[in-house]
Amino acid sequence: MQATKKKIDIDYTKYDFKDEIKYVYQSKRGLSREIVEEISYWKNEPDWMRRFRLHSLEVFLKKPMPTWGADLSEINFDEYIYYIKPTDRKGKSWDEVPEKIRQTFERLGIPEAERKFLAGVGAQYESEVVYHSLREDLMKKGVIFVDIDTAVREYPEIVKKYFGTVVPPEDNKFAALNSAVWSGGSFVYVPKGVKVDFPLQAYFRINAESVGQFERTLIIAEEGASVHYIEGCTAPVYSEDSLHSAVVEIIALPGSHVRYTTVQNWSKNVYNLVTKRAVAYEGAFVEWVDGNLGSKVTMKYPAVYLLGRGAKAEILSIAYAGAGQHQDTGAKVIHVAPYTTSNIVSKSISKDGGRTSYRGLVKVQKGAVGVKSTVKCDALMLDEFSRSDTYPYMEIDEELVSIGHEATVGKISEDQLFYLTSRGLTESEALTLVVLGFIEPFAKELPLDYAIELNKLIKLEMEGAIG
Amino acid sequence: MPTLEVRDLYVSVDGKEILKGLNFAINKGEIHALMGPNGSGKSTLAYTIMGHPKYKIESGDILFEGKSIIEMKPDERAKLGLFLAFQYPVEVPGVTLFNFLWKAIQANNLDSTSPRVSKLPKSVIDYKRELIDRVKNLNMSEIFIYRPIGVGFSGGEKKRMEILQMAMLKPTIAFLDEPDSGLDIDSLKTVADVVNSIRSQDLGIVVITHYQRILNYIKPDFVHIMLDGRIVKSGGPEIVEKLEQEGYAWIRETTAESAD
Ligand SMILES: Nc1ncnc2c1ncn2[C@@H]1O[C@H](COP(=O)(O)OP(=O)(O)O)[C@@H](O)[C@H]1O
Numbered sequence A: 001m002q003a004t005k006k007k008i009d010i011d012y013t014k015y016d017f018k019d020e021i022k023y024v025y026q027s028k029r030g031l032s033r034e035i036v037e038e039i040s041y042w043k044n045e046p047d048w049m050r051r052f053r054l055h056s057l058e059v060f061l062k063k064p065m066p067t068w069g070a071d072l073s074e075i076n077f078d079e080y081i082y083y084i085k086p087t088d089r090k091g092k093s094w095d096e097v098p099e100k101i102r103q104t105f106e107r108l109g110i111p112e113a114e115r116k117f118l119a120g121v122g123a124q125y126e127s128e129v130v131y132h133s134l135r136e137d138l139m140k141k142g143v144i145f146v147d148i149d150t151a152v153r154e155y156p157e158i159v160k161k162y163f164g165t166v167v168p169p170e171d172n173k174f175a176a177l178n179s180a181v182w183s184g185g186s187f188v189y190v191p192k193g194v195k196v197d198f199p200l201q202a203y204f205r206i207n208a209e210s211v212g213q214f215e216r217t218l219i220i221a222e223e224g225a226s227v228h229y230i231e232g233c234t235a236p237v238y239s240e241d242s243l244h245s246a247v248v249e250i251i252a253l254p255g256s257h258v259r260y261t262t263v264q265n266w267s268k269n270v271y272n273l274v275t276k277r278a279v280a281y282e283g284a285f286v287e288w289v290d291g292n293l294g295s296k297v298t299m300k301y302p303a304v305y306l307l308g309r310g311a312k313a314e315i316l317s318i319a320y321a322g323a324g325q326h327q328d329t330g331a332k333v334i335h336v337a338p339y340t341t342s343n344i345v346s347k348s349i350s351k352d353g354g355r356t357s358y359r360g361l362v363k364v365q366k367g368a369v370g371v372k373s374t375v376k377c378d379a380l381m382l383d384e385f386s387r388s389d390t391y392p393y394m395e396i397d398e399e400l401v402s403i404g405h406e407a408t409v410g411k412i413s414e415d416q417l418f419y420l421t422s423r424g425l426t427e428s429e430a431l432t433l434v435v436l437g438f439i440e441p442f443a444k445e446l447p448l449d450y451a452i453e454l455n456k457l458i459k460l461e462m463e464g465a466i467g
Numbered sequence B: 001m002p003t004l005e006v007r008d009l010y011v012s013v014d015g016k017e018i019l020k021g022l023n024f025a026i027n028k029g030e031i032h033a034l035m036g037p038n039g040s041g042k043s044t045l046a047y048t049i050m051g052h053p054k055y056k057i058e059s060g061d062i063l064f065e066g067k068s069i070i071e072m073k074p075d076e077r078a079k080l081g082l083f084l085a086f087q088y089p090v091e092v093p094g095v096t097l098f099n100f101l102w103k104a105i106q107a108n109n110l111d112s113t114s115p116r117v118s119k120l121p122k123s124v125i126d127y128k129r130e131l132i133d134r135v136k137n138l139n140m141s142e143i144f145i146y147r148p149i150g151v152g153f154s155g156g157e158k159k160r161m162e163i164l165q166m167a168m169l170k171p172t173i174a175f176l177d178e179p180d181s182g183l184d185i186d187s188l189k190t191v192a193d194v195v196n197s198i199r200s201q202d203l204g205i206v207v208i209t210h211y212q213r214i215l216n217y218i219k220p221d222f223v224h225i226m227l228d229g230r231i232v233k234s235g236g237p238e239i240v241e242k243l244e245q246e247g248y249a250w251i252r253e254t255t256a257e258s259a260d
């Protein structure tokens, strides 16, 4: 049973298909003031947004590339196409979506999931949302679920009040980039006391080569409201890299509950550099459930600022890095108010030379007494070529707190494999079983269909791994 | 032709020679006891027969129904009908016994020509029914099968899970590596009852132990004594009593004599 490693790449056949599409508009490669003005023009935006974009562009140009985290030195901002408008129409039914694009989403199973268990769906293709729907009863209760471009025009008071307040352009270079060229993404507003019983889902698809996707999501849960938002992302494999740089802002007002679930399976030439942050007021509960399987490089550290007494954060993530991938992911929780709690669980798997890093921050500000926080990071390395690092930062400025941290780095032991194979499982079946067991705490937080899909993807990654 | 035969086997681990010319044979339907002091190589023999990658065969052969199996992987040996109940079962976080064992049974079911396989459950419903039945026979709560394998189990619970897997997989030759250690007398009787209940003409069992206690409940047809990597004495159940009275020193003396 000497382990001889074969390299396998994930079978992307399900996601790796390209459409021949005539776009309505496509910007030139590269980034300039002109391009930003153009995007704003095509969107027919109010002036405050245009100015916000131009200001953000300046911030972006001034900020240096981050030198910590993953290697971003190969990113050439002049190579990307920053805006592609795929269609003039935005469908409220799938029939209104251009046929080729509709077929794409059908192949990805979106309309079917919508019929089965979703309360609303947004589908984005390149830079624009092409389809949006929300169950009628929720609409009647005042829930808003539209693409964010529409929200800027139709709900200017709410958008203006919150847009860019949780993640300002000054936050980091990629937040600034997104703020300058953002397009598409979702706007979710749940009024006071309304509980959205089924998930809302957004699906992001990059189809063209060298395109950047910069969606922007804003979620506001009023007092006592609750909502579960899911996003999925894929792209076909091209020879040139693509860039996905999103910003997600969540405002969880007192007593509300927001859960944000992501499973990204970008093709392995996408740079995925995302800023996700929530603020939670008194008694509010924010959960990030974050799965990173695809992409070439991901840098993403979902954050929660616990601003109100008794607010709660849970950040549960898994990362898988195969050959040529670096998943630099983690979590960030800032305890500002007393009696706030946070729980961070991170699981990572590296294989065939892949690299995972957990990078996390738990900060407790002076005066935030009674804070409880636990951090648990488990890394599993499937061979000796792979790598896993943990960078857990703690800044605790208050004494009356309880902080727990636990980290494990494991290899699948020869004895475990022997035990499982001695009952009749082949080595790759046994390996798959152990890996699925390892990520089970994450999978069980997903809606069933997504958990099944995740298990399938993991199986594909493991099969034939060892000869 | 014996069902399983070990011929003049030399085995080393990390360059250290442990089995030194071991001979052994068993037929279906028989129960053998393999006794010997700690460190004499009993577990090494069981691991080697099952194909543990760490245990290197320097020379000799292992034959199952007359064919050498030493080039086979552990899962292939399992599918032939070999089984090992581990002395120290492992823990597999996140993997339930229910899930794992069903996968194992499905894997065994692939070879539909073997008569052994015809006795395995074919549908998950039949599987579940039989599993729950057998869990009850072992005086265990059903919840154990839905817990991660071994995690948080007591030593005795782990041992019973091994016996449960044996009962479900219906091997042709099973090695039970110290199924008695860590068990109180009631658990020991329960385990022995289950083993006795699955005794049949189609199953050969090797009970590895260094205490005779379990052999009061599982009556062996043959008894072998192992010392320093070799079987030095074989015979009937009477050996157990003599060993009980005189200890391994007696064997050491007699074998030293016969070596002269
Ligand atoms: N995996 C191993 N690595 C190193 N030494 C081992 C290993 N397994 C067994 N040994 C050594 O081989 C000898 C026999 O061990 P074992 O087969 O476990 O004996 P028994 O089961 O009869 O107590 C002991 O000296 C033990 O230390």
Ligand SMILES: [Mg+2]
Pocket (backbone or CB within 6 Å): B042, B043, B044, B087, B177, B178
């Ligand atoms: Mg032993």
